[in-house]
Amino acid sequence: MSNYSETFSNIYTGRTSSQQLYLHEKISCVPISKVSTVASEKSFSLLGYACDEGVKRNLGRPGAANGPEEIRKHLGKLPNHLPTETLLYDVGTLQCLEGDMEVTQRALSDSICQLLQHKHFPIVLGGGHDMAYGSYNGLKKYVGKGETIGIINFDAHFDLRNNRQDNGHTVNNSGTPFYQIAQDCQADGTLFKYLCLGIRQDANDRVLFETAKELDVKYIMRDTFRIQFHNEINAWINAFTGNLDHIYVTIDLDGFSSAYAPGVSAPSPMGFTPDVVLESLKTIMASGKLRVLDIAELNPDFDRDDQTAKLAASLVHYVLHAEFN
Numbered sequence: 001m002s003n004y005s006e007t008f009s010n011i012y013t014g015r016t017s018s019q020q021l022y023l024h025e026k027i028s029c030v031p032i033s034k035v036s037t038v039a040s041e042k043s044f045s046l047l048g049y050a051c052d053e054g055v056k057r058n059l060g061r062p063g064a065a066n067g068p069e070e071i072r073k074h075l076g077k078l079p080n081h082l083p084t085e086t087l088l089y090d091v092g093t094l095q096c097l098e099g100d101m102e103v104t105q106r107a108l109s110d111s112i113c114q115l116l117q118h119k120h121f122p123i124v125l126g127g128g129h130d131m132a133y134g135s136y137n138g139l140k141k142y143v144g145k146g147e148t149i150g151i152i153n154f155d156a157h158f159d160l161r162n163n164r165q166d167n168g169h170t171v172n173n174s175g176t177p178f179y180q181i182a183q184d185c186q187a188d189g190t191l192f193k194y195l196c197l198g199i200r201q202d203a204n205d206r207v208l209f210e211t212a213k214e215l216d217v218k219y220i221m222r223d224t225f226r227i228q229f230h231n232e233i234n235a236w237i238n239a240f241t242g243n244l245d246h247i248y249v250t251i252d253l254d255g256f257s258s259a260y261a262p263g264v265s266a267p268s269p270m271g272f273t274p275d276v277v278l279e280s281l282k283t284i285m286a287s288g289k290l291r292v293l294d295i296a297e298l299n300p301d302f303d304r305d306d307q308t309a310k311l312a313a314s315l316v317h318y319v320l321h322a323e324f325n
């Protein structure tokens with residue numbers, strides 16, 4: 001895999017203890033080619049998607065290629081409350097070489113399928129939101145025919161832009177992944193099930209709302225995606241996950257208010273807050289159907305005091321520990 005680099009453990013630093021009190025002492029760096037040798041009943045694997053080609057093609061601000069490294073730096077310093085038998089790996093990073101985003105997406109999909117086959121729960125650190133096309137397809141490849149997958153996207157944006165240009169050319173980017181997935185589903189007769197949480201009217205044009213309607217996309221607008229409405233939100237989530245076999249969750253950091261997440265290409269002053277995301281994640285995880293999670297769009301060039309990188313690291317920490325709290 002020419003665009004793959006393994007993680008070296010010196011990226012993980014922090015306070016030291018003799019009892020694995022911190023995640024940097026818990027994480028084992030293993031090349032992805034060796035995952036079959038380290039399988040266990042309960043393993044999490046971190047995988048980087050170092051690509052901002054999709055953001056560039058979508059006329060956004062480059063920098064998300066450095067997202068995975070920054071999340072790792074902050075994650076390692078956080079306390080470890082995992083049981084000894086739960087294993088946590090870092091299986092390296094997929095880099096986008098010479099703008100070939102499609103190759104990187106395919107490598108991501110292959111890697112996710114491989115991790116799932118060896119009973120690892122993949123947590124992908126991004127990277128532009130084009131990573132969703134790779135994450136979803138890795139899960140799709142893994143699950144059996146006839147089993148259904150639902151996508152839950154925490155985002156200000158639908159990312160349902162049509163990848164067909166007026167001149168007939170196809171251009172995939174960070175704004176097209178769920179459109180591409182929907183097209184593939186139509187072509188191969190797979191159900192397209194997509195729930196977006198935190199959609200903003202001032203971040204999506206009319207065509208995007210029309211596309212969402214045509215594709216029967218479910219969504220909760222930002223105005224309603226508030227912790228005060230947690231009962232209603234949980235009911236929506238349960239109604240969505242109830243009829244599906246597997247869930248893929250993708251968190252676009254630009255959906256958070258820029259008060260929490262300034263370090264993204266497209267910041268959202270009117271975005272959502274972390275409390276409602278944690279509450280929703282808890283409900284999704286309680287379904288027992290969550291198979292893959294990714295965190296997209298961290299752009300360290302625009303971060304303030306590492307706030308966004310720390311938010312991403314805390315989200316990973318929350319998911320790792322959710323069932324042990």
Ligand SMILES: N=CN[C@@H](CCC(=O)O)C(=O)O
Pocket residue numbers: 058059060129157158159161174175176203265266
């Ligand atoms: N992944 C991001 N997609 C957004 C970006 C919006 C923006 O740059 O303002 C989109 O295409 O809608």
Ligand SMILES: [Mn+2]
Pocket residue numbers: 155156157252254255266
């Ligand atoms: Mn977004």
Ligand SMILES: [Mn+2]
Pocket residue numbers: 129155157159174252
């Ligand atoms: Mn997005």
